[in-house]
Amino acid sequence: MYTCVPFKQVDVFTAAPYKGNPVAVVNLMDKDESEYSTEYLQSIANWTNLSETTFLLKPTKLNCDYKLRIFTPASELPFAGHPTVGSCWAFHEFTGKTGNSLTYQECGLGVVEITRTGETLLFKAAKADIEEISHAEVDAYEEVLNTKFLEPAKLLQVGPKWIVCLVKDAEICYNLEPDFQKMKEYNTKFNATGLIVAGKKQGEDAYEMRAFAPAEGVSEDPVCGSGALALARCLQSVHNFQATYSFKIYQGGRLGRKGQINAIIEHVDSGINYKVGGRAVTVVDGTIKF
Amino acid sequence: MYTCVPFKQVDVFTAAPYKGNPVAVVNLMDKDESEYSTEYLQSIANWTNLSETTFLLKPTKLNCDYKLRIFTPASELPFAGHPTVGSCWAFHEFTGKTGNSLTYQECGLGVVEITRTGETLLFKAAKADIEEISHAEVDAYEEVLNTKFLEPAKLLQVGPKWIVCLVKDAEICYNLEPDFQKMKEYNTKFNATGLIVAGKKQGEDAYEMRAFAPAEGVSEDPVCGSGALALARCLQSVHNFQATYSFKIYQGGRLGRKGQINAIIEHVDSGINYKVGGRAVTVVDGTIKF
Structure with missing residues (x-):
């Protein structure tokens, strides 16, 4: 059989x-x-x-x-x-x-x-669409993460529907203690896969990132490629880069991992390509x- | 390397x-x-x-x-x-x-x-010790599971430290929606591995069982052998069986599994052996x- x-x-x-x-x-x-x-x-x-x-x-x-x-x-x-x-x-x-x-x-x-x-x-990226979300939804996620965002959180459609939340710096991102029960409720209510949270490392082209998807049965994903893609697309929207920008993402430290992602916002004649990967x-x- | x-x-x-x-x-x-x-x-x-x-x-x-x-x-x-x-x-x-x-x-x-x-x-079982727990702890777990117990929950030391909670019947056990955040807090506070919850199937020598250990990083364990052992020892304490009693445990339905455990409370000349297993x-x- x-x-x-x-x-x-x-x-x-x-x-x-x-x-x-x-x-x-x-x-x-x-x-x-x-x-x-x-x-x-x-x-x-x-x-x-x-x-x-x-x-x-x-x-x-x-x-x-x-x-x-x-x-x-x-x-x-x-x-x-x-x-x-x-x-x-x-x-x-x-x-x-x-x-x-x-x-x-x-x-x-x-x-x-x-x-x-x-x-x-x-x-x-085959797809990286960015959308505004309601104030009520942004407020809900600030409550769940117990921190204020640098920019209003955005919905990134990259296959999964990630809500990308930019926080003050890498350290704040690393130390977040989310309320998973509430996050699950809000993700289900607002029809999102989960949250991508990132904070920049001072003096480096690098971000600390975390990925949460409790409604999918994964409280925290150790190292998340589609989340990195969502972050790259979101950063282009925030900073409006005019030339190719490459950066590193560190993820998984809180789970005992040491993930490294390479992200490239590639400006070519035909437009912008978002590329993500690693070893x-x-x-x-x-x-x-x- | x-x-x-x-x-x-x-x-x-x-x-x-x-x-x-x-x-x-x-x-x-x-x-x-x-x-x-x-x-x-x-x-x-x-x-x-x-x-x-x-x-x-x-x-x-x-x-x-x-x-x-x-x-x-x-x-x-x-x-x-x-x-x-x-x-x-x-x-x-x-x-x-x-x-x-x-x-x-x-x-x-x-x-x-x-x-x-x-x-x-x-x-x-190499070890199956049963202990009373405080009223406050029993109350805490009734709150977490949002149901009343048939008997005050007990602490079973079988390697893991399981709190065994007997509920009214198999159906109530199957349908429980625990508050995992609170359970994690109480398990940590009271130094328990997690909760074993069981309800008897009507007209059968069989129990529906569930095992929760959020403080160990496992919200729900699909089919749990040491939990079955803890349940067997607890049932002997409650019913004071005078001869060998065998029963089946069904577990994992809520997680899409179909686990079956055989449990034997074996009365021999030298005392009682607790045996648990399956395929x-x-x-x-x-x-x-x-």
């Missing part, structure tokens, strides 16, 4: 095992997607208990290398950042394509372009019952 | 993958325990994000088959139930000893005897960086 399929658990946004954000990657590229249900994939993601579990599938779109389905313990996502980096890393290992490359990932949000240089992967390392390697 | 060691992620208290409680088992039987720190083992358990991660080590006590160290994402435990069943299952697979057997596990609590019959493993199945099989 059950067979064994290839499986990797990859640590993302770190080169050192156990310091990044893990993603479980199930390789179903030899299987037919119509043979199993969404409910079954969801039950596997609930069981691994990681912030995300992904399934590598045969691509259905021309010129794509693979199709990716991404699940939290509670639901399916059209896109997510660290699972994209970790799943592309696993795809390269599964297929032996570990040289410099351009890889195209098909997912719920569309096609995502991933550039590999050495052991660093960067994905380009990855395969920690668990084997098979999983399916 | 890193090597790969054998690794299994075992689903416990179920014969069907993804319906029980997973435990990650790292096989260090070929390693020297003095070569790595407790902090490092803890960081691995934090990373897997499972309720427990265990490390199989060379035994140091005579007649023991292996030594087991058990970690939640937040701390080390002297004993835990489903990790004992899952780790013994993994030990049998690693060593090819999958026939009927008696296995002795060395752990923080002492030596635990595990009986294997076919594919069912039962462990015998297990290896889901992930491979190596982990160490």
Whole structure:
């Protein structure tokens, strides 16, 4: 009844095992997607208990290398950042394509372009829309985090719907003690995936960042790629940069991690590209019952 | 710097993958325990994000088959139930000893005897002490769970320090919506691992059970062996059974699982043995960086 399929658990946004954000990657590229249900994939993601579990599938779109389905313990996502980096890393290992490359990932949000240089992967945002939110919602999140924001919080649609909150500095961000019960209520009420909170490090092009998604069953995500993308888009809106701006994001310290994300707000002739990425390392390697 | 060691992620208290409680088992039987720190083992358990991660080590006590160290994402435990069943299952697979057997596990609590019959493993309690708690503490937990108890809740020292709360019936237990923030505060204040809540199924020797340990970083544990042991010891205290009593525990329904635990209150000439166990199945099989 059950067979064994290839499986990797990859640590993302770190080169050192156990310091990044893990993603479980199930390789179903030899299987037919119509043979199993969404409910079954969801039950596997609930069981691994990681912030995300992904399934590598045969691509259905021309010129794509693979199709990716991404699940939290509670639901399916059209896109997510660290699972994209970790799943592309696993795809390269599964297929032996570990040289410099351009890889195209098909997912719920569309096609995502991933550039590999050495052991660093960067994905380009397929979508990064910014929207104002109501004063009532901003006030609710200031209450939940018990701090004032530098700018009114914004809704960033990058696949997940992140509320981005800029606080005074890196230290205040690091020390936040959110009320998760209330945050869950407000996220559900206002239909947001969760909160991205960031504070700048003095004298550095770098931010301390934290990501919270209690309504998705993940109180705090250790290192969050789509959150980094949301932050980059939000910073462009706030600072109106006129040339390419690169910065680093540090995340996960409160959870004993040491995640590092590279973010690039790339100004090109055709407009602005948002790119986010970092290192990855395969920690668990084997098979999983399916 | 890193090597790969054998690794299994075992689903416990179920014969069907993804319906029980997973435990990650790292096989260090070929390693020297003095070569790595407790902090490092803890960081691995934090990373897997499972309720427990265990490390199989060379035994140091005579007649023991292996030594087991058990970690939640937040701390080390002297004993835990489903990790004992899952780790013994993994030990049998690693060593090819999958026939009927008696296995002795060395752990923080002492030596635990595990009986294997076919594919069912039962462990015998090394410790199951029951204590009264204050009225104030009982009241606090009734507030947290928003229900009245059939009997004043008791403290069960079975390795973890569980507060066992008996509620009116199985349905009430299943439908509880605890206040996790408050539970975490009270568990920390009163120095308990968490709460075990159980309600009897009408007309069956069976209980619906739930296990909560928010102060340990695990809001709800899907299927909990040491909790089952605590429940068995508590029921003996309440009902004063004069002969061997066996019952089933159903757990995990609210989390999409379908866990089944066998519990035996075994009356023998020398006194009473408490035995708890069930089935297990290896889901992930491979190596982990160490």
